[in-house]
Amino acid sequence: MSIHQDANDTTDLDGRTQPSPVRIDGIPVGGGAPAYVIGEIGLNHNGDVELAKRLIDVAADAGAQAVKFQKRTPEISTPAHMRDVPRQTPWGEMSYLEYRYRVEFDREQYIEIGDHATLRGLSWFASPWDEPSVDFLEDLGVSAHKVASASVTDSGLLTRLAATGKPIILSTGMSTLEQIDRAVEILRGSPLVILHATSTYPLPAEEANLRMIDSLAARYPGVPIGYSGHETGLQISLAAVALGATMVERHITLDRAMWGSDHAASLEPHGFSNLVRDIRVIETAMGDGVKRIFPGELAPLAKLRRVDA
Template sequence: MSVRIGRSLIGPGNPVYVIGEIGLNHNGDVEIAKRLIDVAVESGAQAVKFQKRTPEIATPEHMRDVLRETPWGTMTYLEYRHRVEFGEAEYLEIASYAMRAGVDWFASPWDVPSVAFLEGLDVVAHKVASASITDLELLDALAATGKPIILSTGMSTIEEIDRAVDRLDRDRLVLMHATSSYPMPEHEANLRMIQTLGSRYPGVPIGYSGHERGLQISLAAVALGAVAVERHITLDRAMWGSDQAASLEPQGFDHLVRDIRIIGDAMGDGVKRVFPGEEAPRAKLRRVPA
């Protein structure tokens, strides 16, 4: 089964849906966000994703007054959350820019008011962050939108994934295998979970959201059947921010999308045939005809 998001169908037999996860790597700067949209578009990705929070709700209470050193000085964690959060004006500018660039955009809402905020901007889909998979109130609000939902499964037990899937419409659901280590060591990738999720939730497209360094694990995920791939992107991994080190710079993301497309072309349909390029070697080298 395939799920339509914006301009694309996500599911077996369709081009892998590649999402450039901008998240908070824009550091509260709309111009950086636009440059990251350009990175995604120029690489051939179909979508970019942001994060949307209501800081007073989404910031854990025990973290609110913790002091943090930032490029804008020392501030509390709650003040930092406000500093990097985009409001309506910024997202309208981003939405317009993404539309003109020909790429889907959506976000991970971290609380119920953020769902309403994003619905007001008519996003094409919603993404559930791994940290939110147990927030049943949030899942119910997302299900009520009727929009496609992409659900990441990092830091979750299989029972928690079951509960989340049961709250959502499987006909509009894409599951993303993920491990929420930043950056993720390769021995925690557990890529066989792509097949496990596919068997457990038949008909639901299964993708991969990666937080590793490099490209190999994401490419292996595609070879194992992932129909969508999400990776964080950045202009420079040395930039300030907690997700930058696990992100791909423009050249790396470009190579990732290029290689995903090559693998997609190479997978074929599993039907054995003699290809045109084999005809001449067959005539020249086969001594005993069939």
Template sequence: MDLNRLRYIGDRPVGPDHPVFVTGEIGINHNGSLEDALAMIDAAVNAGCDAVKFQKRTPEICVPSDQQGIERDTPWGRMTYLKYRHRVEFGAEEYEAISRYCATRGIAWFASPWDVPSVDFLEMTDPPAHKIASACLTDDELLVRVRDTGRTVILSTGMSTPDQIRHAVDVLGREKLILCHTTSSYPAPAAELNLRMIHTLMHAYPDVPIGYSGHEIGLQTTVAAVALGACFVERHITLDRANWGSDQAASVEPGGLQRLVRDIRIVEAALGDGVKRVYDSEVPIRAKLRRVGLESVVG
């Protein structure tokens, strides 16, 4: 195996010839409820995920100034978009509770920082990695700050051109990078998933492990991404897809998450190593069914 395609998230190796690293993205599907966030951590643990992921923003930076005062209806009443973003944003107290809970449940956690102060905030939690969301791929200031942490960086490539991806990779460097094929529709239609991009990225970046971040409805296409060679998989998770929020419809509920991780493990075991061999289980069948028994016969 080419060791240049091996990365680590905490003490877990990520790359070819290693078990697929499965991340349940909680994101902001908790809607500001720590109780719901902890319940989704439980769902990820019960399903066998390797990590959960959140999103961290500084609302005053991430919400464009012309949108901050726009009012919208929310489950908590009518409020400005800026106030809503604060309403669903976790602070130090919540993340300290999340960190403690993940430690007791034996699961890693990290987040997608959407701005430089959010990187600084997350660095205080000593995360095993940082994730760059597709929406942030062209934010060089953010990329440089994340690169300078020296941590593993997972980069999603949705809504980006090949040149934009290449530039982001050049800024981040390849040594600690995991690159994820992504289609940034919520939910993404199957005809636009373009899973063969996994192979395209493998050829374009042979020294970088390639993963998949899915926003589709259903599980089979994510399992197909594993069959195509994705060594990192991320799906949004939720307690109930009917909950309020823009990511809920493209998320996986606890029962579906259990099936997804189960099927990923079955498929990766079934892929094997590509070396043809006669298995012990085949020997009695061969003795019973093969009409020509000479081992020297070819064909």
């Protein structure tokens, strides 16, 4: 299957198609640009605006380009079989549906955290889990939309997202290639970034399957391919960058021991800062693939080489 962002694709030294850049608030993703790093706040704010702001600060201080949240209309997006399931929370026992309402930000709260992200120099957007949530986010003027892995097969949601004309970031966890193909077809014409992901929390190394980055790049030439990670350390995300990931998304938290389903698979501030630092080191170290004698080699060359060519 082939989908192209525009007519300006380039090729690398191996003749492979390089992804045309998608721009989010003017920052390119793909096309040889540095990896675009997203601090995934998700629900790790636990419904607390001040905690959300502190997590935005973590992402900004680390040098990320964006933060991402999740937006739901709980009555629509909560599966029927889950609504009445009891949930133990810091606010006492409640049904799963009540919990979903408890941690959901309203319009004024999103304006407050969105303004904070903007003031810190970050783009912000969210994963809408239902069609009214797309309209909610559009009204707030988000710069992009993220499709959660759970929503890959939601054709109504994808159609509504495609109609926005905004950049779309498509996660591919818990999905078959055929399901991804159908999602990509619906999103055809949208500026698109595809993220390889495995939706196991936390992610064990044996399920990371990082070679899918190359497989997705071959299947969707011209589309930037990134990585959304749910592992506990840095190694797998860093390897993804070395394998060509143009975007990296990781959950962030103030403390992995906090209450909530995603905290254990998140990076604490120091870890997230190290991730961004090490991504930039790897990008510098990748070079251009052209063999040359570097300036630092000249002294050892003069000292050690006995026979000239």
